[in-house]
Amino acid sequence: MSEKSSIQGDLRLTNVTKSYGDFTAVNDLSLTIPEGSFFALLGPSGCGKTTTLRMVAGLEEPTQGTISLGSTDITYTKPYQRPINTVFQNYALFPHLTIFENIAFGLRRRGIKDVKEQVEKALELVELSHLSARKPTQLSGGQQQRIALARAIVNRPALLLLDEPLGALDLKLRRQMQIELKWIQKEVGLTFVHVTHDQEEAMTMADTIAVMNEGEIEQLGSPADLYDNPKTAFVANFLGQSNLIKGTITGNDGDNHIVDLFGQKISLAKNRSHAVDNSIFAGIRPEKFRISRLATPFSGNVLSGGKIEDVSYIGVSTQYQVLMPWGQELMVFEQNDDAVAPFSVGEDVNISWEAGFTFALRGDEDAEAGTEVNPEEIIEDDE
Amino acid sequence: MSKSGISRPGTPYLLLLPGVAFLFTFFLWPIANLAQTSTQTPVAGGDTGEYEQSLRWQNYIDAFLENKEQFGRSFLYAAIATVAALAIAYPLAYAIAFKAGKYKNVLLVLVVAPFFTSFLLRTIAWKQILGEQGFVVPLLRDLHIIAPSTTLTSSAFAVVSGMTYNFLPFMTLPIYASIDRIDPRTLEASGDLYANGLTTFRKVTLPLSMPGVVAGTLLTFIPAAGDYVNAAILGSPQTKMIGNVIESRFFKIVDYPTAAALSFTLMAAILILVTVYIRKAGTDELV
């Protein structure tokens, strides 16, 4: 493949803001993407992730702030002057050119000599060498997506941007592409920045994820960090699912807080609390919960007085909704192994979990943030 | 939101300049000039064709009163031709959009094909076909559908028929475009919700095809109102339209101010009718 570009390094966004009139799509965003990593920008529709991506590509100009690649400021350079390539959401393959010419496009504009060889290598990478003479309209969605990728990668950019590239594919194909993309990134060694609203996709593929909401980054970290220790309700609810229970810190016990949840006491590690005062939301992931009948002994934290309201058999697991004495329904995912006999609606149960799995959010958080997208609030953010 | 992403600010004006300058010079200026002519009067004691500027607005009133019969007739014929064209074109457009399958493009070409022969030739062909030597009139006479003394040419019937025929593609294509855009699944949904064929047509197809109908009727009526060729070839002195009057005032009786005044009155009348029509029909973007 062609030579890697001379401008390279970490991508740095500093205090980047993008406003359209009164509407602020991206609000004072600062971010560093390390060279060679697979980075994901994750968030719901309208959160500003695509706008951020387009500013990095040069297709939009920031209202404020700077963008730099390594030591070069690229805030106002034109898209065709940046060593950055994009895989567009709808692929944007040139309908009037063959597959070969599509992939060769960037190479030709840059005056590269051995076009044929480079294009063939790129086609081999995505395993579509036999399609070289066809036109884009003759290809399936999955094939078009791979060609769009090849067209970008063949230029060996310092940064490869992917704007929800897998959105139009069906589930099995999407899963397969996720694995392939990850493999390609490692193989070729480029920095990938992947924009998506699918949190499973982000967690599968990325080394680092930035969760965005309403133009700002809510939290940045590895998938495990974000999942195990979310800082805000939005992250807790958007990545996977969480049970958030309102409570108060009433005391200390060495490295742990003692927390009162509607009259019941649990233990919370101090370093897993993001609260600023004594009012908190205690958070536990549904798969960490264990349900037990009254007579069974328990360990760790315990909440008693639950009643099974709903049972859903999913195959791998069974999902329970458990109504607690204070009126809240908690979600529990139990693996369907033989260790636990299935519960039925109406049973009285206790819920217990390893104390170390508990995390705590600020008490003034909106517990519903990130759970559902309000259809009326969806704003197209790729205008 | 920028449409193509990045563009230089001066570009649109540069692109527009030649074309707009051209239109200014050869469209707007002539119209203004015509307006000026419409208020002129003949130079007293001068040659025919010599006029002086006198801002005689009375020209308009004179011209209108003198020719109000032709004005009325023009709009009447145009209206009838438009309605007739609509009646013929709508089912045709419908048939092409829904029943043509893979022959759609071929049929569309066939709709426009008559255009490829000269408009004059087509109109004159009708004159021959409907004339004494054609096959239509003798046949109708033999079948006792018309009286032996009736002729079809040199009549209002022939003029309106000619207009209907000549403007048919203008009516058919916009309607077709509108109908073709209808998602067939909305029709299926209508059926799913208990509407029979006729009701589906009335409540779904027809309203959705309205933009095309409006465009088609405008594209037919406007040129039809000002037409004079059909009247000249297929009509008689009794079927003179305002277009004929304007033409004769320009070439036979040299009376430019009257001709100009008539032209503007025609334009104004059309504009008023069209505005009212569009307001009523409620579409905003035709172009």
Add this chain to the structure above:
Amino acid sequence: MRTVSRWFQRNLIRIYAVIAFTYLLIPVAYTVAFSFNDGGKSNLIWKGFTFDNWMNPCGAPEVCTALGNSIKIGFLATLFSTILGTMIAFAIGRHKFRGRSTTNLMIFLPMATPEIVLGASMLSLFLTLKVNPGFWPTVLAHVVFCMSFVVVTVKARIASLDPRLEQAAMDLYANEFETFRRVTLPLVAPGIAAAALLAFSLSFDDFIITNFNSGTMTTFPKFVYVSAARGIPPQANVIGSAMFIIALTVVILGQIVGRKRAVK
């Protein structure tokens, strides 16, 4: 009996379409038929079948002069109106600028103006400027009304263009000029071609505006009109039929090529 009526119901609209198409093509058939008439100068009654007219299409006086003028005017009018109109279409279709809606209106006006007013006003202007009506005034007049149709046609094509294709081009190192040349233009080209074809047919077939601005110069439609009284020579029919066949062939070929290109 019921099956017959049901067949009728279902195919009613198809039957109607056949009738409608027949109606559309009657005058064309008549024109073609009478191009083979051995009718001499006046082609009013069928006298006999002959190929003579087709062998000698320029036999009648002035026919080929008129045809030649129509073609020349058509070519020039198409050239200018397509270039100017395409530029306008790009300006309006691609950019936001002050006066955009006014420009839009100004483009729409010639289409909404009756031909007689267009023709008369231009004649009036030429007279005022003491310019004699003739070849070039006619060309200029044709450009005026053709331009609007070109703008509308090209604008529609531009509107259907996905802006992301141009963004992709720039993302792949093409600057504004290269993007236009390699992506935008090829994709808009079919629209421009269609507009040019439309402009040519409008110009060739135009009578009213031409009549006002051509003076003593004949064009094909003018020739036909003037000879209508004494009988149109069969050679005119030959030319009309030939135009029909040529145009039909061009369009059908265009369809076939277009379809082949999509499939390959």
